[in-house]
Structure formats: C-alpha cells, structure tokens
Amino acid sequence: MRRSKHTVTYLYVLFFVLLLNFVLPRLLPGGPIDFLEGGEDGPVFISDAQKVAMRDYYHLDESAWMQLADYVKGIFTFDFGQSFTYKMPVYEVIMNRLPWTLLIVGVATVLSIVIGIVAGLLSAWRHAGDHDRGWFLSMISVSTIPDFLTGMLFVLGFSVKWDWFPLGGAATPFYTPNGWWDLLIDVSWHAVLPVVTLTVANTASIYLLMRNEAIRVLREPFIEFALAKGVGSGTILYRHVLRNAILPIITMVVVRLGGLLAGSVLVETVFSYPGIGNLLQEAILARDYPLLHGLFVLMTVFVLLLNMAADRIYPLLDPRIQTGKQGGA
Amino acid sequence: MRFRKISYLVLLLTAFILLSGCSSSNTSTPIENEKAPQTSTAEAQPSIRIGWQDSGYPSPFAFKSSGPGGYLRNSFLFDTLTWKDGTGVIPWLANSWKVSEDGLRYTFTLEQDVKWHDGTALSADDVVFTYEYVKEHPFPWTGDISQIKSVSKTGDSTVEFQLNNKYAPFLSDLVGIVPIIPKHVWEKVSEPISYRDPSALVGTGPFTLKQYDEKSGQYWFSANDNYFKGSVNVKDVAYMDAKNKVLSLQKNEINAASTLNYREAEQLQKEGFHVMKSEPAGSAVRVVFNHSHPQLKDKRLRQALAYALDRTEMASKIVGGTPIPGSGGIIPPDSPWYNDRVKTYEYNTAKAEQMLDELGYRKDGNGVRQDLKLSLIVSSTSKEAQMMKEMLKKVGIELNIQQVDGATFTSAMGENKYDMALTGHIGLSGDPDFLRLWFLGKASNSFAARGSLFDHQQFQQLALEQLQELDTAKRKEIVGEMQMILSEELPTLVLYHRPFYFLYKAAEFDRWFNTYGGIADGIPLWDNKAAFIDAKK
Numbered sequence: 001m002r003r004s005k006h007t008v009t010y011l012y013v014l015f016f017v018l019l020l021n022f023v024l025p026r027l028l029p030g031g032p033i034d035f036l037e038g039g040e041d042g043p044v045f046i047s048d049a050q051k052v053a054m055r056d057y058y059h060l061d062e063s064a065w066m067q068l069a070d071y072v073k074g075i076f077t078f079d080f081g082q083s084f085t086y087k088m089p090v091y092e093v094i095m096n097r098l099p100w101t102l103l104i105v106g107v108a109t110v111l112s113i114v115i116g117i118v119a120g121l122l123s124a125w126r127h128a129g130d131h132d133r134g135w136f137l138s139m140i141s142v143s144t145i146p147d148f149l150t151g152m153l154f155v156l157g158f159s160v161k162w163d164w165f166p167l168g169g170a171a172t173p174f175y176t177p178n179g180w181w182d183l184l185i186d187v188s189w190h191a192v193l194p195v196v197t198l199t200v201a202n203t204a205s206i207y208l209l210m211r212n213e214a215i216r217v218l219r220e221p222f223i224e225f226a227l228a229k230g231v232g233s234g235t236i237l238y239r240h241v242l243r244n245a246i247l248p249i250i251t252m253v254v255v256r257l258g259g260l261l262a263g264s265v266l267v268e269t270v271f272s273y274p275g276i277g278n279l280l281q282e283a284i285l286a287r288d289y290p291l292l293h294g295l296f297v298l299m300t301v302f303v304l305l306l307n308m309a310a311d312r313i314y315p316l317l318d319p320r321i322q323t324g325k326q327g328g329a
Numbered sequence: 330m331r332f333r334k335i336s337y338l339v340l341l342l343t344a345f346i347l348l349s350g351c352s353s354s355n356t357s358t359p360i361e362n363e364k365a366p367q368t369s370t371a372e373a374q375p376s377i378r379i380g381w382q383d384s385g386y387p388s389p390f391a392f393k394s395s396g397p398g399g400y401l402r403n404s405f406l407f408d409t410l411t412w413k414d415g416t417g418v419i420p421w422l423a424n425s426w427k428v429s430e431d432g433l434r435y436t437f438t439l440e441q442d443v444k445w446h447d448g449t450a451l452s453a454d455d456v457v458f459t460y461e462y463v464k465e466h467p468f469p470w471t472g473d474i475s476q477i478k479s480v481s482k483t484g485d486s487t488v489e490f491q492l493n494n495k496y497a498p499f500l501s502d503l504v505g506i507v508p509i510i511p512k513h514v515w516e517k518v519s520e521p522i523s524y525r526d527p528s529a530l531v532g533t534g535p536f537t538l539k540q541y542d543e544k545s546g547q548y549w550f551s552a553n554d555n556y557f558k559g560s561v562n563v564k565d566v567a568y569m570d571a572k573n574k575v576l577s578l579q580k581n582e583i584n585a586a587s588t589l590n591y592r593e594a595e596q597l598q599k600e601g602f603h604v605m606k607s608e609p610a611g612s613a614v615r616v617v618f619n620h621s622h623p624q625l626k627d628k629r630l631r632q633a634l635a636y637a638l639d640r641t642e643m644a645s646k647i648v649g650g651t652p653i654p655g656s657g658g659i660i661p662p663d664s665p666w667y668n669d670r671v672k673t674y675e676y677n678t679a680k681a682e683q684m685l686d687e688l689g690y691r692k693d694g695n696g697v698r699q700d701l702k703l704s705l706i707v708s709s710t711s712k713e714a715q716m717m718k719e720m721l722k723k724v725g726i727e728l729n730i731q732q733v734d735g736a737t738f739t740s741a742m743g744e745n746k747y748d749m750a751l752t753g754h755i756g757l758s759g760d761p762d763f764l765r766l767w768f769l770g771k772a773s774n775s776f777a778a779r780g781s782l783f784d785h786q787q788f789q790q791l792a793l794e795q796l797q798e799l800d801t802a803k804r805k806e807i808v809g810e811m812q813m814i815l816s817e818e819l820p821t822l823v824l825y826h827r828p829f830y831f832l833y834k835a836a837e838f839d840r841w842f843n844t845y846g847g848i849a850d851g852i853p854l855w856d857n858k859a860a861f862i863d864a865k866k
Binding site: 028030031057085086087088089093096097100159160163167168169170171174175272274285287 | 374375378385386391393466467522523525540543544545547549567569570572573576577580582733734735736737738739740741
C-alpha cells in the first residue's frame with residue numbers, strides 16, 4: 001500500500017517535469033532556425049528554400065500539439081529524434097558524452113565523500129584543538145573558491161607552466177593506444193585535473209556537515225559510556241559516531257549527485273571535457289529542442305532514481321524511519 | 330549486517346561507474362579500418378594539425394552551416410566544377426567551359442579519368458544528378474540554385490547549364506560552391522541529412538576521411554593517392570577543437586590556426602610562428618540600423634552617428650595592427666570591387682553635434698539629449714558596444730546596450746524589435762552580389778536585416794543591373810555606384826574591417842596562400858585544398 005502510494009507520487013512528479021521539459025525550451029526567445037542562420041561567420045544568406053526544408057525536416061512547421069505528441073512518443077520509445085545541431089539521433093549524441101561525465105563526476109563524488117567523511121570525523125574527534133581549527137579554516141577557505149577558478153589555476157599551473165597534464169579533452173587527439181592499458185593510462189591522465197577540481201569543490205560541504213554532526217553525536221551520553229568502557233577511538237568513530245551521523249550526509253550526497261550531472265558544466269568547459277554539462281549549454285544556446293528534451297529527461301530520471309534509492313536506503317540505515325512511517329499509515 | 334550490505338552496494342556502484350567510464354572511452358568512430366601498426370606516437374600524429382571548432386559530419390548535407398568550417402571540411406572530400414586560387418576562378422572538375430553569346434548557356438567539359446573514392450568513374454550524369462538533387466534537398470551552404478533553369482548532359486563528358494537570366498557570379502558563386510555528388514550513392518538516399526553510411530563521404534576530392542570524432546571536433550583526412558588534379562603533397566591533414574589556440578600552438582597540439590586577434594599573432598610571431606594576414610580582409614563588424622525606427626529612419630541621424638564614432642580608434646584599440654576603419658560603401662578598401670570615392674565620415678564630433686542640433690535633439694542642462702535614447706543589441710560581450718557608448722556620450726546621446734544570446738538576437742532582428750544591432754561576419758571580399766542579397770530582402774539571414782528592403786529605387790535598379798552585367802569593368806562601375814548610394818544613405822555602418830591572421834610553421838608546411846576574394850563565396854581563410862596539390866603538367 002505504502003509502496004504503491006510512493007510510486008504514484010513519483011509518477012506524478014515525473015509527468016509534470018516531463019511536461020515542463022517540453023514547455024520551457026519553447027519559452028526561450030528565438031528558435032533553432034534563428035540560431036542556424038544567425039551564427040557569426042555564418043553563410044551570407046540562407047535561401048527560403050533552405051529554410052523551408054529545415055523547418056520541414058525538423059517538424060518545426062507542425063503545431064505545438066503534434067510536436068508534443070512526438071515528444072511523448074519519444075519518451076516511451078527512447079527516440080527523441082534528430083539533434084538540430086549535430087544532425088544525428090539525440091540518443092547517440094548523449095551516449096557519446098554521458099560516460100565521460102559519469103567518469104569524472106563519479107570518481108570525484110566517491111573521492112569527496114571519502115575524504116569529507118574521514119576528515120570530518122577526525123576533525124570532530126580533535127574538536128576544539130589546533131588540528132580541528134586548521135582543517136576547519138582550510139576547508140572553509142577552499143569552499144569559497146568557485147570551481148572554474150580552481151580549474152583555471154590548475155590548468156595554468158600543471159598544464160601550462162609545468163607540462164604535467166594535458167590542456168584539456170578526454171583523450172590525446174589522434175592517438176591510437178596499444179591495447180586497453182595504454183588507453184586506460186591516457187584517459188586517466190586526462191581525467192586527473194577535472195576530477196581533482198570537482199573533488200576540491202565538493203569535499204568542503206561534506207566535511208563541514210560530517211564534522212558538525214559528529215560533534216553533536218560525540219556529546220551524546222552513549223559515547224561517554226563507550227569511552228568509559230574503554231572502547232578504542234577507531235571503533236567509537238566508525239561504529240557509534242559515523243553510523244549515527246550518516247543520514248544527513250546521505251541526503252546531501254544524493255542531492256548533490258543530481259545536480260552534478262548538469263552542474264559540472266563549468267569544469268567541463270574549463271577542461272574542454274566532452275561531457276553532459278557542456279552539451280546542455282550548447283543545446284540551450286542553439287535551441288536544439290530534441291537534444292534538450294533528451295538531456296532533461298535523462299536528468300529528471302537520474303534525480304528521481306537517486307531520490308528513490310535514498311528512500312530505500314534510509315530505513316536500512318535507521319530502522320526507526322520505517323517503523324515510524326508504518327505507525328503513521 | 331545491513332550496513333555492510335550497503336557498503337558493498339556503494340562499492341559495486343563505484344566499480345560500475347569506473348568501468349563504464351573506461352569501457353566507453355573508445356567511442357570515436359574509425360571510418361576506414363586502416364590497421365597500421367604504430368611504433369611511436371610522434372609518427373602517428375598527422376603532419377598538419379589545424380585548430381577549429383567542430384563543424385559537424387562532413388557529408389554534403391550534414392555539415393554545420395554556422396561558420397565556414399563545415400563547408401571547408403566538406404570541400405576536402407568533394408569537388409566543384411570550378412574552384413579558386415590566388416588568381417581567381419580556375420578550372421577544377423571542369424577543365425574548360427564556353428559561354429553562349431546571350432550569356433544564358435554555359436557548356437562545361439569535364440576532366441577525364443576522374444574517379445570517385447570508391448573507384449567508380451565520374452560522369453556527366455553525376456553533375457546533372459547533383460543539381461537535380463540539391464533542388465529537392467538544399468545544400469546547406471550558399472549557391473543560388475534558383476538561377477538555373479536546367480542542366481543537361483550533352484555528351485559523355487559535357488554538361489550544359491541553361492540559366493533563367495544572365496548571372497554574373499555564376500562561375501564563382503554557384504558552380505564554384507555546389508559540390509558534385511555521386512549519383513550511384515545519393516539516388517537511393519531520401520534523408521540526406523541523417524545519412525551516415527561511409528558512402529556519404531565518397532567524393533572525388535584530394536582527401537578521404539580517416540577519422541571523425543564529433544565530441545572533440547577531430548577530423549583526420551588522409552591524402553587521396555589517385556587524385557585527378559595532381560599529387561597531394563601531404564600525407565594527412567587534421568583538425569581539432571582547440572579551446573585556447575595560443576596555448577595549443579605553444580604546446581604543439583596544433584601547428585596552424587587562424588585568429589582575429591593581432592596581439593596573439595604578434596606574440597606567436599616572436600615565438601617562431603609565421604603569420605599571414607588575410608588579404609583582402611573580408612570580415613567586418615558593423616551596426617545595423619532599424620529603418621522602421623521613428624528616429625533612425627532619418628538618414629541625417631545615421632550620418633550624425635557615423636561622425637560621432639571614432640572608428641579608426643576603435644579598430645586600433647580592439648584589433649591592433651593596421652586599422653581599417655569601415656568603408657561607407659561596405660565593401661572593404663582592399664577589395665578589387667572597392668570604390669575609393671565613397672563618403673568616409675571622418676571622426677568629427679563638432680559636425681555630429683551640429684547635425685543633431687539641427688535635427689532638434691537639444692541638450693539639457695546635463696549635456697544629455699533627452700529626446701534621443703537609443704538601444705543597441707549585441708549577441709556577445711562586445712568591446713565595440715562599450716566604446717560606442719562612451720563615444721556617443723560625448724555628443725550627448727545615451728546608448729543602452731542589451732546583451733542577448735545568439736538565437737534571441739536573430740529573432741529580435743527578424744521581428745524588427747531593435748533600434749540598432751551590432752554584428753560581425755565574413756564574406757565581404759567575395760563577389761559583390763552580396764549587396765543585392767542583403768538589401769533586396771533576398772537573404773533570410775539576420776545580418777541582412779531580413780525581409781526588410783532597403784527602400785531606394787535607384788539602388789534596387791543598380792543591384793539588379795550588376796547581376797546581369799557580364800563585363801567585369803562595367804559591372805565594377807555599377808557596383809561602385811551602389812557603394813556611393815550606400816555611403817550616402819548608410820543603411821548600415823561598418824565600424825571596421827578586421828583581417829584574420831594565420832599562424833603556422835613554415836618548416837612544416839609552407840604552401841599556404843590567400844585565395845582571391847576568399848575561398849568559395851568569400852571565406853577569408855587558408856584551408857584551400859589547392860594548397861595541398863602539386864598540379865599535373
């Protein structure tokens with residue numbers, strides 16, 4: 001009963017977001033044809049025949065309802081049509097880039113969670129000491145630097161000044177690797193700076209939350225009791241503090257992950273990394289409706305799935321949540 | 330226990346993410362399966378690597394038309410009947426042609442022994458087919474097909490074009506632009522834009538495409554060993570999207586690139602790069618006036634604005650090098666079509682103020698002309714707009730700058746919802762017929778103040794006259810008169826002409842040249858395939 005009610009809520013949300021996805025791009029002033037004919041250095045003129053052909057080809061001459069019908073059909077068949085700018089199926093365009101975003105966002109998320117949690121716990125353990133203050137101040141200062149700035153500094157330092165890392169891109173251009181090992185090295189080498197930048201940008205908030213939660217838990221009587229029992233510091237931190245403080249952290253990570261898929265746009269731009277964020281920006285500027293639909297649907301589904309996952313994880317982490325709900329229902 | 334389960338889950342997820350990242354990194358599509366064993370990376374790199382953003386899949390119907398990159402990439406694979414080099418129009422797929430007395434019939438004789446990349450021989454049928462096919466499926470670049478009445482095969486290797494009217498730019502701007510496509514491939518294709526079979530790239534051109542990766546804008550062209558026109562003097566040419574061209578050049582990621590920035594060119598010249606300037610400049614930044622604006626429709630106000638703007642200063646501050654202030658007649662001073670008698674509107678604030686006073690826009694106590702408030706839309710952050718604002722303030726005009734994105738800009742112009750618009754583009758050194766296209770409402774392009782005619786009887790007449798004048802000297806006279814009218818009426822004010830600079834290493838390749846009037850319809854760049862060909866004697 002409860003589960004189906006939940007699912008229905010998700011379906012409602014999905015429905016409204018998908019509808020918004022259709023309407024919002026069309027509220028932007030100008031349309032795809034305006035973009036196609038308006039680029040700087042564009043052809044001196046586009047004939048009316050060319051324009052009519054374009055409208056016809058992209059179904060822009062159809063009524064909004066017909067376009068909506070196509071869009072809805074596309075959602076179910078996973079076929080969003082042809083991208084205006086890339087002139088190939090939207091699905092392919094997105095799939096060419098999605099793995100790259102998942103790579104840097106995924107690795108950066110894992111890293112920032114691990115670093116944030118460990119640093120937060122240790123910091124809380126040493127609360128009101130010099131170590132704690134040092135960590136705290138440095139994290140606060142790092143979190144105030146916007147990620148594109150960190151990224152640019154990294155590029156200037158590590159790529160331009162010292163030739164350690166590439167200027168950008170996801171792989172060495174025109175390079176045919178000898179086997180998967182070569183490929184792995186090449187890809188990792190290109191991913192280092194974007195991953196580090198994203199990690200730096202995301203660690204601080206996790207650290208701060210972890211630290212504050214841990215400090216709160218450390219004041220609880222059961223910690224005092226555990227200490228009195230002579231339980232080791234590692235066990236206390238892992239078994240008692242972390243497990244009691246993890247819920248808000250999970251919430252935060254889930255919310256962040258949803259945003260990261262699109263939010264890595266600045267980092268992707270700085271490192272000219274071929275990811276989803278970059279693509280979204282291009283699609284908006286070009287009023288590439290089909291590509292926008294595809295991207296928005298992808299993001300919507302991604303965020304909803306994450307939320308659903310969080311809903312399932314909470315009761316596992318804290319059984320009180322589940323019982324509480326059942327009691328209320 | 331439960332907690333442990335979760336940690337496994339997280340671990341699994343992480344592993345998956347990592348794996349998905351790795352396994353998918355091989356998404357670039359090798360178009361030809363050339364399995365050359367690579368010994369070292371340096372050898373495997375293409376010899377010429379040019380920086381330019383992604384221009385789309387280079388088939389004749391799928392390349393991106395925003396910017397000249399797509400057309401140029403396509404021209405490496407496909408050939409046209411005529412082409413241009415440093416001297417002007419030269420024979421290409423057609424080795425000669427005859428024009429009838431009345432100028433309405435052109436007969437082309439095709440080169441012998443031209444082979445498509447798949448080995449089939451080129452025939453007159455392919456030419457006829459091409460022009461029929463592009464009537465139904467428009468070619469995404471220029472080339473006014475509507476001028477052609479019919480195309481027919483008159484022999485095994487002769488093709489006859491019948492025109493509707495006399496059309497002066499026929500050789501350069503029509504048969505010099507539309508690429509000939511193979512009939513045996515395209516006759517089966519009904520959706521050319523989405524057609525991605527390898528045969529979509531079968532042309533007659535000096536190169537074949539070895540690799541294209543759309544997400545990093547990488548093109549890898551390799552030489553066609555059986556090129557009809559002569560031997561291709563490089564092994565391969567490549568393009569890649571370099572976000573910062575200067576850095577990429579310095580790091581040898583690319584070894585040739587073009588820029589509009591003189592300071593960049595100057596800096597790299599000091600570091601050992603060769604610099605070539607586009608001649609003629611071919612590119613301009615200009616202000617478009619909305620002629621239905623109640624105040625701007627008076628040409629005296631437009632002239633006063635021209636006097637109030639120090640365009641030489643603007644050009645030298647923004648571009649550097651030798652400034653070329655905008656010609657009143659639009660065609661740049663270094664073009665062979667330029668008329669040197671046009672009005673130039675030297676910077677003269679006193680004159681501007683006097684004209685504004687005469688028009689009745691009086692200054693108030695603060696030196697501001699309250700009745701004259703104008704806005705300027707721009708599609709990107711623009712130093713020109715900032716400088717205009719400062720300069721106009723000196724004569725008491727308040728300029729309001731509105732920055733919008735590209736599509737908004739274009740639609741605002743299309744709907745006439747603007748006072749003035751600032752735009753920059755290329756193509757001003759090509760055939761002067763663009764003046765007709767701009768001002769007679771033929772061009773749908775926003776830059777041409779689309780749909781709105783330049784309401785001037787004499788200009789319109791001259792514009793149609795020059796189109797049909799096949800004698801170059803006479804045509805030049807007519808175009809000269811058109812420029813006189815434009816400089817007097819100022820439907821648009823060119824702020825300055827800006828040259829492109831090409832940066833390259835002469836030790837690696839030194840055959841680059843400036844194409845007469847620009848490649849095809851006036852592209853002032855250097856990616857002319859003729860540079861890579863040692864012509865047969």
